[in-house]
Amino acid sequence: MLPEQVRIYEVGPRDGLQNEATPISTTDKVAFIGLLRAAGLRDIEATSFVSPKQIPQLADADELMRHLTAERDPQMRYPVLVPNERGLHRAIAAGATALAVFTAASDEFTKRNIGMTTDESLAAFAPVLRRATEMGWWRRAYVSTAFGCPFTGHVDVAKVVDVALRLDDLGVDEICIGDTIGVGVPSQVHDITANLVGAGIPITNIAYHFHDTRGTALANVLAGLEDGITCFDASTGGTGGCPYAPGAAGNLATEDLVYLLDGLGIAHGVDLAGVIKAARFAAAALNKPLTSKVGQAGGWDSATGARLLPQA
Amino acid sequence: MLPEQVRIYEVGPRDGLQNEATPISTTDKVAFIGLLRAAGLRDIEATSFVSPKQIPQLADADELMRHLTAERDPQMRYPVLVPNERGLHRAIAAGATALAVFTAASDEFTKRNIGMTTDESLAAFAPVLRRATEMGWWRRAYVSTAFGCPFTGHVDVAKVVDVALRLDDLGVDEICIGDTIGVGVPSQVHDITANLVGAGIPITNIAYHFHDTRGTALANVLAGLEDGITCFDASTGGTGGCPYAPGAAGNLATEDLVYLLDGLGIAHGVDLAGVIKAARFAAAALNKPLTSKVGQAGGWDSATGARLLPQA
Numbered sequence: 242m243l244p245e246q247v248r249i250y251e252v253g254p255r256d257g258l259q260n261e262a263t264p265i266s267t268t269d270k271v272a273f274i275g276l277l278r279a280a281g282l283r284d285i286e287a288t289s290f291v292s293p294k295q296i297p298q299l300a301d302a303d304e305l306m307r308h309l310t311a312e313r314d315p316q317m318r319y320p321v322l323v324p325n326e327r328g329l330h331r332a333i334a335a336g337a338t339a340l341a342v343f344t345a346a347s348d349e350f351t352k353r354n355i356g357m358t359t360d361e362s363l364a365a366f367a368p369v370l371r372r373a374t375e376m377g378w379w380r381r382a383y384v385s386t387a388f389g390c391p392f393t394g395h396v397d398v399a400k401v402v403d404v405a406l407r408l409d410d411l412g413v414d415e416i417c418i419g420d421t422i423g424v425g426v427p428s429q430v431h432d433i434t435a436n437l438v439g440a441g442i443p444i445t446n447i448a449y450h451f452h453d454t455r456g457t458a459l460a461n462v463l464a465g466l467e468d469g470i471t472c473f474d475a476s477t478g479g480t481g482g483c484p485y486a487p488g489a490a491g492n493l494a495t496e497d498l499v500y501l502l503d504g505l506g507i508a509h510g511v512d513l514a515g516v517i518k519a520a521r522f523a524a525a526a527l528n529k530p531l532t533s534k535v536g537q538a539g540g541w542d543s544a545t546g547a548r549l550l551p552q553a
Numbered sequence: 554m555l556p557e558q559v560r561i562y563e564v565g566p567r568d569g570l571q572n573e574a575t576p577i578s579t580t581d582k583v584a585f586i587g588l589l590r591a592a593g594l595r596d597i598e599a600t601s602f603v604s605p606k607q608i609p610q611l612a613d614a615d616e617l618m619r620h621l622t623a624e625r626d627p628q629m630r631y632p633v634l635v636p637n638e639r640g641l642h643r644a645i646a647a648g649a650t651a652l653a654v655f656t657a658a659s660d661e662f663t664k665r666n667i668g669m670t671t672d673e674s675l676a677a678f679a680p681v682l683r684r685a686t687e688m689g690w691w692r693r694a695y696v697s698t699a700f701g702c703p704f705t706g707h708v709d710v711a712k713v714v715d716v717a718l719r720l721d722d723l724g725v726d727e728i729c730i731g732d733t734i735g736v737g738v739p740s741q742v743h744d745i746t747a748n749l750v751g752a753g754i755p756i757t758n759i760a761y762h763f764h765d766t767r768g769t770a771l772a773n774v775l776a777g778l779e780d781g782i783t784c785f786d787a788s789t790g791g792t793g794g795c796p797y798a799p800g801a802a803g804n805l806a807t808e809d810l811v812y813l814l815d816g817l818g819i820a821h822g823v824d825l826a827g828v829i830k831a832a833r834f835a836a837a838a839l840n841k842p843l844t845s846k847v848g849q850a851g852g853w854d855s856a857t858g859a860r861l862l863p864q865a
Contacts, residue, residue, distance in 0.1 A: 394858040424853045426816030427775050455853075456765065456809040456846035457816070459772040463739050491846075497768040504738030504769070534768035534803075541736045541767075546706040 243466045246508040248284060250417075250448060250474045251277055251495060253523065255286040255322055257480030259296050261527050267301045269526045271308045276522055277477060278317060280515025282495075286341060287319040290328035303335045310336030320381055324355065329369050339379035341417075342366045344408075346401045347390035350421070354385075363407050370411045381415040382408040383450070387433060388425030398432055402440045409441075415448050417474060420461065423454025423491065427464035434468040448472035451493045453479065458493040459501050466507070473498060478520035479533040494533030496520055500540060513540045514551040521551075555778045558820040560596060562729075562760060562786045563589055563807060565835065567598040567634055569792030571608050573839050579613045581838045583620045588834055589789060590629060592827025594807075598653060599631040602640035615647045622648030632693055636667065641681050651691035653729075654678045656720075658713045659702035662733070666697075675719050682723045693727040694720040695762070699745060700737030710744055714752045721753075727760050729786060732773065735766025735803065739776035746780040760784035763805045765791065770805040771813050778819070785810060790832035791845040806845030808832055812852060825852045826863040833863075 254274055258265055265273075270288075277285055287309055293300035302321065309319050320339040323329050332340060344362040345351040351359045366382070373380050387401045405416050418433055430449065438444055449465045451458040451474070462473055479494035496516045502509050517536055524531040531537060540549035566586055570577055577585075582600075589597055599621055605612030614633065621631045632651040635641050644652060656674040657663045663671045678694070685692050699713045717728050730745055742761065750756055761777045763770040763786070774785055791806035808828045814821050829848055836843040843849060852861035 389853065389855060389858065391858045395855040422853075423850065424816075424855075426813060428817050453768065454846065454850045455812050456768075456771050456806070457813055459768050460775045460813060463772045463775055494768070500767050501738060501769055501772060504736075505740050534766065538735065538766045541701065541734075543701060543707040543736075546701065546703045 243505060243507060244469060244471050246471070247466070247502065248472045249282060249495060249498060249502075249509050249511055250284040250286065250472055251282045251477060252286045252450070252474050252492060253277065253476040253478060253480055253495065255288050255299070257476040257478065257492060257523070259289060259298050260481045261298065263527045263529075264298060265526050267304050267308070270301070270305055273519060273523055273526065274309065276515070276519035278314075280519055281511040282516075283316055283510065284318050284320070287321055289322035289324075290331045291322065291324050303331060306332070306335035306337055310338075318379060320379065323369055325365055326368055326372075329372060333376075337378075338376075339381075340369075340373055341381040341383060342369060342408075342413075343383045343385065344404060345385040345390075345421070346396050346404050347386040347393055349392040350386045350390050353392065359404060363404075363411070366408075367411055370413065374412045380413045381417055381448075382411075382413045383417045383419055384408070385419040385421040385450075387418045388420040388429050389422060391422050398436050401433055402436050405437055405442055406440055409446075413446075415446055415472065416442060417448040417450050417472075419450040420452055423452030423457070425451065425461055426457055427460050430461050430464035431468060434465065434470065444469045445471055448474060450474035453491045453493050453497070459497060462493070462498065462501060466505070477516055478523040478531055478536060480523060480527065494520070494536060496533050496535040500535045503540075514549065518551050555817060555819060556781060556783045558783070559778070559814065560784045561594060561807060561810060561814075561821050561823055562596040562598065562784055563594045563789060564598045564762070564786050564804060565589065565788040565790060565792055565807065567601055567611070569788040569790065569804060569835070571601060571610050572793045573610065575839045575841075576610060577838050579616050579620070582613070582617055585831060585835055585838065586621065588827070588831035590626075592831055593823040594828075595628055595822065596630050596632070599633055601634035601636075602643045603634065603636050615643060618644070618647035618649055630691060632691065635681055637677055638680055638684075641684060645688075649690075650688075651693075652681075652685055653693040653695060654681060654720075654725075655695045655697065656716060657697040657702075657733070658708045658716050659698040659705055661704040662698045662702045665704065671716060675716075675723070678720075679723055682725065686724045692725045693729055693760075694723075694725040695729045695731055696720070697731040697733040697762075699730045700732040700741050701734060703734050710748050713745055714748050717749055717754055718752055721758075725758075727758055727784065728754060729760040729762050729784075731762040732764055735764030735769070737763065737773055738769055739772050742773050742776035743780060746777065746782065756781045757783055760786060762786035765803045765805050765809070771809060774805070774810065774813060778817070789828055790835040790843055790848060792835060792839065806832070806848060808845050808847040812847045815852075826861065830863050
């Protein structure tokens with residue numbers, strides 16, 4: 242039995258855009274996020290409070306968050322990536338109420354990505370998560386490279402579980418297991434889920450983040466659904482990848498995920514045509530063609546056989 | 554439990570090329586098929602004995618088959634598509650020993666595709682399959698548009714079962730269920746398999762043919778594997794689609810299928826690097842970029858984390 246309902250966690254504005262070279266204005270980001278919200282997405286990772294020098298694309302995090310928090314929409318959650326206490330102070334000042342922290346199951350990846358070992362990153366997050374907990378924020382933690390590391394290859398599932406348990410101890414609402422370079426297959430999903438649940442992480446606190454680099458993203462989603470997972474990440478338009486991970490390209494596109502879930506009869510509250518509209522907006526802003534499968538092919542009307550694409 | 558071993562049925566030279574506009578020489582086809590054979594593929598649908606006027610790309614079927622049958626390799630099977638008795642006579646003359654016939658679960662699709670109703674197509678195949686049986690040929694039958702029709706929408710699984718049973722009565726070794734326009738989802742795969750097996754078709758006689766039009770092909774393969782299916786179609790380079798099915802593009806790429814099966818530890822006898830080489834050859838011959846996921850990203854070396862791509 243697959244779950245009756247899942248959450249789609251949209252990562253396009255943060256994980257998607259941070260890896261795109263074409264600069265996007267704050268106005269366009271606000272408009273993009275507005276389209277995602279209009280499509281029914283309720284969890285939208287909006288930006289990152291890393292150093293503006295490190296990721297110039299997200300240097301407007303403070304201004305963007307002020308726009309979003311001005312909405313005061315109780316249905317919406319706009320988590321922001323926070324790398325350290327300095328980032329937390331900026332996030333607080335900008336009105337954030339939900340955050341995400343980012344580490345990896347591979348030490349080598351963590352070192353090259355954020356300049357710390359996994360242990361050091363966990364030590365750095367401890368005060369951040371403590372403060373977030375005191376403030377009553379929603380807290381998510383990423384365990385990236387859980388399916389394989391671009392620098393060291395195979396990653397032991399025991400290492401994934403170890404990092405997840407330590408994040409759980411620090412206090413998080415959701416642990417997101419990432420296939421950062423898109424090498425994962427469904428048997429790994431089953432293995433990781435079983436080990437996490439066996440170690441005491443509640444299934445409802447586990448999310449998966451897949452890349453479609455090798456075409457396996459939706460097969461991995463299916464495996465996750467079979468495990469009872471109820472949260473999946475996706476990026477509208479399939480934007481993003483990882484600049485520190487050679488060969489990594491292509492977050493799972495939100496429109497591809499929505500098509501699969503609709504077909505399986507699993508509720509998620511997101512409108513496919515609305516997502517395709519947002520994907521087209523992002524592609525136009527980035528001045529590149531829309532490459533997601535469903536963004537190009539459209540949905541499908543089983544009453545008539547026609548392709549379903551929003552009006553241009 | 555997934556099957557320990559499966560067959561990959563290569564459709565690139567026939568289904569792939571027939572939908573490509575750039576003419577390919579017989580010499581290039583022989584070379585392409587040679588690369589597929591070198592990669593370990595043993596079932597290669599080579600061409601079609603339809604009218605040369607209808608599909609000019611495959612007008613060299615007679616000459617191509619004479620090249621392939623001259624190999625006299627007992628490991629190889631080169632089925633050819635045969636639409637009628639006239640086509641069968643040509644196939645016999647060219648030395649074929651395996652054939653495929655093509656009909657659909659949707660009458661409207663069959664009418665527009667081959668100018669007959671499904672009933673009429675079955676009547677036309679009866680003498681062809683009878684003669685092939687007498688000659689001891691290997692016989693396959695396609696039931697296309699089983700997951701949905703581009704002209705009439707939803708297709709009832711009862712119609713799929715009805716057509717499959719009638720083909721089974723005519724005498725075939727394998728029935729291939731096709732998602733011609735790439736709208737299928739895993740729950741449909743489970744439903745179709747269960748109904749076919751329930752009607753008495755042995756699981757080992759069922760194959761699936763998926764299109765990755767909406768990114769669901771490998772999720773559908775996973776569902777098929779879970780059902781115990783042991784034969785999947787794929788097209789090296791992801792070439793092909795269907796000229797009669799608006800919006801249909803992208804057969805599942807053989808390299809994407811091989812990557813998934815390798816990751817799942819399922820034996821199939823095909824070498825990924827060899828398939829990527831053949832895919833590059835096909836893309837160059839067609840003068841277009843290679844768009845398959847694994848063709849671009851490559852395999853992955855879990856010992857080092859490196860991408861695996863054959864030397865250019």
